[in-house]
Amino acid sequence: MKPQWITVFGGTGFLGRRIVRALLDAGYPVRIAARHPTPPPGIDDRAVSVEWVRADLHDAASVGKALDDARGVVNAVSLYVESGGRNTFEAVHVDGAERLAETARERGIERLVHISGIGVDTESDSTYVRARARGENRVWAVFPQATILRPSVLFGPEDALLTALSRITLMPVIPLFGAGNTRLQPVYVEDVARAVHQAMARDDARGQIFELGGGTLYRYxxxxxMVLRHHGRRRLLVPVPFLVWRGLASLASLLPGAPLTRDQVILMEQDNRVGDDARGFESLGIEPRSVEDLLEACLAS
Ligand SMILES: NC(=O)c1ccc[n+]([C@@H]2O[C@H](COP(=O)([O-])OP(=O)(O)OC[C@H]3O[C@@H](n4cnc5c(N)ncnc54)[C@H](OP(=O)(O)O)[C@@H]3O)[C@@H](O)[C@H]2O)c1
Known part of the structure; x- marks a missing residue:
């Protein structure tokens, strides 16, 4: 009998790799779809099916092929910095997300889990945040039974949060975003992967939005x-107004591979946390972990 695949778009990424692992552990046959697909590490001894295919969200034919014989699909594709051509937030997070959802619906695929982000807002100052919001709306318009997951900033080994903070703490003086008061609810990447598995498995997750934040809310x-303490470093923390950061980000955008973007600054201007009335991990039967539970393990790697 042919396997009924769960296709994970972006299955080679920071989160996507963990989603693939969680689904394989739960016994699903998984197909990894990316522009440069690679096998997940350490699968040789597994009895379950896994395969990897080349697919690009911009290319309808490759999207269709990646969904052959699939019964579920996860969209874990990301783009954080626009680089022109088809690498724009609109093309990836709006048009690409809609293309995948529409193809899934046309194929009669039962389940779609779309990964978005906390704080999406069609009125935001940030092009990125607006695109994520519009992407969600388009996905739901064509696939109303999709499950939308909105994780807060992810942490884990080799992440973009604790690793970046570690690098910053090497500097003699640490500039803060504003007064450093922005509240963040970092979420462990493995917990989000478990949430994707639950969203795929549970009927009550269809057509729902879940906001996924970690166990503890921290100021920046x-x-x-916490990272300074971990490294045994003492540094002066210096508040820097957001207006200055916006200016620095505009200058940085002139450099190739900009180290700081306007969208990142805008995201740091607002609290990034689960809404009071939002459905979250609890509704999926998961207790999320906190940075302090895993800081040692994450930074040791
Ligand atoms: N990281 C965070 O802190 C965070 C926080 C909240 C939400 N999220 C969301 O979580 C999702 C995954 O993020 P991530 O950090 O794991 O991303 P990532 O590590 O950058 O991985 C992105 C994945 O998408 C694939 N991809 C990129 N463009 C593609 C395209 N046009 N067609 C097909 N595949 C493509 C990449 O592989 P190829 O390059 O080989 O195609 C890779 O597998 C995104 O929706 C992101 O916005 C992340």
Whole structure:
């Protein structure tokens, strides 16, 4: 009998790799779809099916092929910095997300899990945040039974949060975003992967949005201090107004591979946390972990 695949778009990424692992562990046959697909590490001894295919969200034919014989699909594709051509937020997070959802619906695929982000807002100052919001709307318009997951900033080994903070704490003085008061709810990448598995498995997750935040809410400067303590470093923390950061980001955007973007600054201007009335991990039967539970393990790697 042919396997009924769960296709994971972006299955080679920071989150996607963990989603693939969680689904394989749960016994699903998994197809990894990316522009440069690679096998997940350490699968040789597995009895379950896994395969990897070349697919690009911009290319309808490759999207269709990646969904052959699939019964579920996860969209874990990301783009954080626009680089022109087809690498725009609109093309990836709006048009690409809709293309995948529409193809899934045409194929009669039962389940779609779309990964978005906390704080999506069609009125945001950030092109990225607006595109994520519009992407969600388009996905739901064509696939109303899709499950939308909105994770907060992810942490884990080799992440973009704790690793970046570690690098920053090497500097003699640490500039803060504003006064460092922005509240963040970092979420462990493995917990989000478990949530994807639950969203795929549970009927009550269809047509729902889940906001996924970690076990503890921190101010930005608390996270900086935690990382400083971990490394046994003492540094002066210096508040820097957001207006200055916006200016620096505009200058940085002139450099190739900009180290800081306007969208990142805008994201740091607002609390990034699960809404009071939002469905979250609890509704999926998962207790999310906190940065302090895993800081040692994450930074040891
Ligand atoms: N990281 C975070 O802190 C965070 C926080 C909240 C939400 N999220 C969301 O979580 C999702 C995954 O993020 P991530 O950090 O794991 O991303 P990532 O590590 O950058 O991985 C992105 C994945 O998407 C694939 N991809 C990129 N463009 C593609 C295209 N045009 N067609 C097909 N595949 C493509 C990449 O492989 P190829 O390059 O080989 O195609 C890779 O597998 C995104 O929706 C992101 O916005 C992330």
């Amino acid at each position: 400067r608390e996270l900086v201090r």
